[in-house]
Amino acid sequence: MFKKITSNRDPRDTVYSEIKKEFKPYFTKAGTGLKRTAERYPKFLFSMMVINICLSIILCFTVMRHKNVPEKKSPAHISNPVSGGFDRIMQAGAALKETIHLKKEVDSITRQHTLSKADSATLLQDLDSLQHIRIHISRP
Numbered sequence: 001m002f003k004k005i006t007s008n009r010d011p012r013d014t015v016y017s018e019i020k021k022e023f024k025p026y027f028t029k030a031g032t033g034l035k036r037t038a039e040r041y042p043k044f045l046f047s048m049m050v051i052n053i054c055l056s057i058i059l060c061f062t063v064m065r066h067k068n069v070p071e072k073k074s075p076a077h078i079s080n081p082v083s084g085g086f087d088r089i090m091q092a093g094a095a096l097k098e099t100i101h102l103k104k105e106v107d108s109i110t111r112q113h114t115l116s117k118a119d120s121a122t123l124l125q126d127l128d129s130l131q132h133i134r135i136h137i138s139r140p
Contacts, residue, residue: 095133102126102133 038045109115109123 092137095137099130099133102130106130 106123106126109119109126112119115123
């Protein structure tokens with residue numbers, strides 16, 4: 001199963017040298033053809049190179065130009081982000097305190113068997129206040 005494989009390959013042969021041997025006639029034929037063409041039409045080749053360079057410059061500055069990307073607007077300058085975060089915590093705490101107070105009031109009103117007009121108005125006002133606090137807190 002584990003048999004040593006022997007090869008009669010020349011160790012100096014590489015992939016490059018084998019490819020070179022295989023394709024050498026094609027490359028030499030193409031090289032001599034290009035050399036003959038360059039010797040026959042030097043002015044034409046020179047003018048084509050100049051035209052290609054000019055065309056490259058024109059395309060570089062017109063078609064391939066990057067569009068001006070609008071600058072990102074920097075957020076409003078926050079003077080002290082720590083105090084801003086602390087202010088938000090304080091607002092959330094005050095809203096929580098108000099919510100607890102309003103819920104206690106709503107619970108006490110709903111425990112009554114019969115409600116007067118004043119109780120109904122207070123209940124509606126408290127529920128509206130709770131809704132307003134919920135909307136205000138959910139916004140960042």
